[in-house]
Amino acid sequence: MKDTTHVTQFSDLGLAKPLLKALAEKGYKEPTPIQAQAIPVVLQGKDLLGIAQTGTGKTAAFALPILQRLAEDRKPAPRRGFRCLVLSPTRELATQIAENFKAYAVHMGLSVHTIYGGVKYGPQMKALAGGIDVLVATPGRLMDHMAEKSAIVSGTEIFVLDEADQMLDLGFVVPIRKIAAQLTKNRQNLFFSATMPSEIGKLAGELLKDPVQVSVAPQATTVERIDQRVLFIEAQRKRPLLAELFADSSFSRTIVFTRTKRGADRVAKYLNAAGVEAASIHGDKTQGQRERALAAFKAGEMRALVATDIAARGIDVNDVSHVINYELPNVPEAYVHRIGRTARKGKDGIAISFCSDDERSLLKDIQKATRQTIPSFDRRNDKQLAAAAAVADKLVPAEKYVDPRKADPRNNVPSELRRKRNRKPGGGAGRAEGGQKSGQGRGQGRDQARGQAPKGAAPRNEFRGPKRAEAASEKRWSPID
Numbered sequence: 001m002k003d004t005t006h007v008t009q010f011s012d013l014g015l016a017k018p019l020l021k022a023l024a025e026k027g028y029k030e031p032t033p034i035q036a037q038a039i040p041v042v043l044q045g046k047d048l049l050g051i052a053q054t055g056t057g058k059t060a061a062f063a064l065p066i067l068q069r070l071a072e073d074r075k076p077a078p079r080r081g082f083r084c085l086v087l088s089p090t091r092e093l094a095t096q097i098a099e100n101f102k103a104y105a106v107h108m109g110l111s112v113h114t115i116y117g118g119v120k121y122g123p124q125m126k127a128l129a130g131g132i133d134v135l136v137a138t139p140g141r142l143m144d145h146m147a148e149k150s151a152i153v154s155g156t157e158i159f160v161l162d163e164a165d166q167m168l169d170l171g172f173v174v175p176i177r178k179i180a181a182q183l184t185k186n187r188q189n190l191f192f193s194a195t196m197p198s199e200i201g202k203l204a205g206e207l208l209k210d211p212v213q214v215s216v217a218p219q220a221t222t223v224e225r226i227d228q229r230v231l232f233i234e235a236q237r238k239r240p241l242l243a244e245l246f247a248d249s250s251f252s253r254t255i256v257f258t259r260t261k262r263g264a265d266r267v268a269k270y271l272n273a274a275g276v277e278a279a280s281i282h283g284d285k286t287q288g289q290r291e292r293a294l295a296a297f298k299a300g301e302m303r304a305l306v307a308t309d310i311a312a313r314g315i316d317v318n319d320v321s322h323v324i325n326y327e328l329p330n331v332p333e334a335y336v337h338r339i340g341r342t343a344r345k346g347k348d349g350i351a352i353s354f355c356s357d358d359e360r361s362l363l364k365d366i367q368k369a370t371r372q373t374i375p376s377f378d379r380r381n382d383k384q385l386a387a388a389a390a391v392a393d394k395l396v397p398a399e400k401y402v403d404p405r406k407a408d409p410r411n412n413v414p415s416e417l418r419r420k421r422n423r424k425p426g427g428g429a430g431r432a433e434g435g436q437k438s439g440q441g442r443g444q445g446r447d448q449a450r451g452q453a454p455k456g457a458a459p460r461n462e463f464r465g466p467k468r469a470e471a472a473s474e475k476r477w478s479p480i481d
């Protein structure tokens with residue numbers, strides 16, 4: 001096999017001209033390490049086991065050689081079938097993978113389609129009918145099409161399983177086994193996972209034939225460029241602290257992670273009520289809602305995206321300034337995926353984890369799995385967080401705390417944090433979430449919140465009052481508007 005240790009050019013990897021042209025148009029100058037390792041292996045038709053996270057360039061690592069193999073042996077795709085099947089755990093990731101395939105295939109005339117749930121069957125059936133070169137699908141909807149005989153998988157020549165560990169978390173292992181059982185034995189298999197827990201190793205053993213293993217990060221090792229900190233804080237102070245952090249304009253594009261879907265909704269509502277444009281994405285949102293929220297976040301129209309692990313998996317948004325673990329994940333590997341949303345494409349990033357007393361054992365698990373001690377925030381060295389924490393402490397004294405599960409989150413926003421919403425007649429701050437929830441934000445809860453909110457210029461004065469003296473004196477601390 002070709003020595004790829006010192007490869008600096010895509011052309012050294014044996015890629016054909018139409019692909020090199022597309023890569024040049026995309027502005028990719030050189031292959032990433034996973035691409036340098038994986039492309040020659042896949043071009044040779046071998047099975048591959050890739051251990052790599054999103055953000056490493058792994059999509060191109062499989063998409064480029066797959067397209068080349070399909071183009072080298074051009075033939076019509078089987079009717080109601082596909083020559084290459086890529087399984088993805090989420091719709092968002094499926095869309096992204098397909099977008100990548102399409103961009104690389106632009107000079108090749110190969111067809112690429114997606115199939116996932118939450119949208120109509122009709123157009124998918126129509127696309128499948130004539131056969132597809134590359135199909136990117138989520139397992140559930142593909143199984144539905146297989147049951148309806150609108151998809152026939154037996155003619156698949158190349159089978160890709162992406163984010164296998166996430167598939168496991170989502171309970172997709174049984175559908176995957178069922179789909180794989182209907183594939184021809186004479187196929188090429190590519191298997192990608194960020195981590196390799198034993199059950200995933202077992203699945204890989206079943207699906208792959210004598211695979212070449214390539215790895216770009218040791219198991220569960222966190223991305224080095226990310227500045228990680230943990231902040232010990234009582235659960236009831238998390239929300240005001242979070243809202244307060246956004247007073248710093250450097251929190252320009254922040255993903256906030258919660259453990260539950262309802263938690264994501266509550267936090268997004270709270271942020272909106274505090275004047276920070278935010279929306280939540282999770283599995284209960286419709287495809288349209290998820291797409292709108294993601295588009296607004298990508299376009300910089302919204303500073304915060306509040307997400308559950310599943311929804312955020314694979315999201316490829318550039319320039320994510322901060323990741324905030326509002327709640328620590330139950331599974332240590334999820335921590336690695338979460339913080340990997342920032343520091344993409346060689347940039348630096350900041351990950352802040354809020355840890356309440358009952359989460360200390362989760363933190364211990366994360367530190368064990370990632371073989372690191374996450375530095376805890378130090379009031380002396382980190383003035384920005386210190387100021388926010390001080391404000392949060394003042395805003396929500398323990399005795400005033402209202403259990404968020406028992407109250408409308410918007411009513412629980414301290415008046416100091418309502419300032420920006422009140423200064424925006426027309427409710428600009430609520431747009432993102434309001435857009436998602438078709439008028440829900442205009443309901444009773446908001447009216448109550450409005451009723452309690454101070455009127456006129458008071459909020460600005462409160463905001464700049466003595467409570468914020470420490471913060472206001474800090475240079476890095478710049479109120480958003």
Ligand code: AMP
Binds near residue numbers: 032035059
């Ligand atoms: P992935 O890990 O596949 O999600 O890729 C992460 C990001 O890196 C995506 O935005 C890709 O478009 C981009 N990317 C992939 N390969 C390269 C490359 N060789 N040079 C520059 N950017 C790349």
